[in-house]
Amino acid sequence: MLLMLGLLALFIVVQYRRLEATTLAYGGVVLGANTEELRSLLGDPQRIERRRWIYDIGGARLYVDFDGSARVASVTCSRDTSTLGSCPYAFGRTVGAKETDLTSRVGHPQIEHATARTKLMIYTGVGFTFLLRDGRIDAIRHTAPRGGAAYWQVFALQALP
Numbered sequence: 001m002l003l004m005l006g007l008l009a010l011f012i013v014v015q016y017r018r019l020e021a022t023t024l025a026y027g028g029v030v031l032g033a034n035t036e037e038l039r040s041l042l043g044d045p046q047r048i049e050r051r052r053w054i055y056d057i058g059g060a061r062l063y064v065d066f067d068g069s070a071r072v073a074s075v076t077c078s079r080d081t082s083t084l085g086s087c088p089y090a091f092g093r094t095v096g097a098k099e100t101d102l103t104s105r106v107g108h109p110q111i112e113h114a115t116a117r118t119k120l121m122i123y124t125g126v127g128f129t130f131l132l133r134d135g136r137i138d139a140i141r142h143t144a145p146r147g148g149a150a151y152w153q154v155f156a157l158q159a160l161p
Helices: 002-024 035-042 099-106 151-159
Strands: 047-049 052-057 060-066 072-079 111-114 118-123 128-133 136-143
Touching: 035 052, 035 060, 099 118, 099 136
Parallel strands: none
Antiparallel strands: 047 052, 052 060, 060 072, 072 136, 111 118, 118 128, 128 136
16 A cells, blocks of 8 residues: 555656646747757757747747846747648647647637637646647747646646556
8 A cells, every 4th residue: 555655656746747847848948948058959040030049940930039038938839831840749739730639638728819710729827829720730839837727737638648
């Protein structure tokens, strides 16, 4: 019985660490990283626009925005529609996935904004925003989580295979 409790505790710790990694990084880019850490991970950007570094990675475009302290504040990925490349996965979904695939995996967002062809699905508790066009993910943005809403949900998602 004691061994079972110990294994359960270990499982919970491992899953919580996976949750932390999920909520603090996207595509290997860690929120709060400095410019040198980002350079060591991705190299020099193809373009720099003020506080935004832009990388073209295998048919996808990665936008890394910095705060006033030169630390990563957000990471956004969108696919170049002329190629087959894709963005890193977030919760098992990436650019091109259907809205129903996203909501079946992570549930409904805390905030939603929709027009005729586009929809923003904002999951504030984990810091992810998905831009959908015509019912499919077109871009993924990651910022610092706000409002603590969905931690239990993401923990459950990470614990399942």
